[in-house]
Amino acid sequence: QVQLVESGGGVVQAGGSLRLSCAASGSIFNAMGWYRQAPGKQRELVAVINRGGSTNYADSVKGRFTISRDNAKNTVFLQMNSLKPEDTAVYYCNAVSVVPVKAYWGQGTQVTVSS
Numbered sequence: 001q002v003q004l005v006e007s008g009g010g011v012v013q014a015g016g017s018l019r020l021s022c023a024a025s026g027s028i029f030n031a032m033g034w035y036r037q038a039p040g041k042q043r044e045l046v047a048v049i050n051r052g053g054s055t056n057y058a059d060s061v062k063g064r065f066t067i068s069r070d071n072a073k074n075t076v077f078l079q080m081n082s083l084k085p086e087d088t089a090v091y092y093c094n095a096v097s098v099v100p101v102k103a104y105w106g107q108g109t110q111v112t113v114s115s
Contacts, residue, residue: 004093004106006107010110012111015083020109020111022076022093033095035091037092038088047065049069091110
């Protein structure tokens with residue numbers, strides 16, 4: 001059974017930093033990443049990293065957020081620096097298993113950035 005367990009959300013002042021972690025279990029995963037959903041908005045991609053280490057970021061977070069992963073532990077991290085109030089959202093971990101190719105979601109973790 002696949003499980004994704006997120007941690008690291010919280011409340012921080014603008015300009016501060018947070019680090020999110022997502023530990024996945026139950027399969028081998030290729031792409032792992034983070035999405036976010038703000039109130040009244042659609043869920044959007046924040047950052048994704050594949051098993052080989054290639055990354056892709058939303059333009060809004062480039063230069064401020066860094067995604068990384070530990071393949072041995074099936075864990076993906078999101079280091080968020082220079083946080084802005086517009087980064088406030090529920091952040092969801094996403095992982096795509098190799099076989100079968102299927103996407104899984106974490107339960108979400110709240111990130112709130114106060115101005």
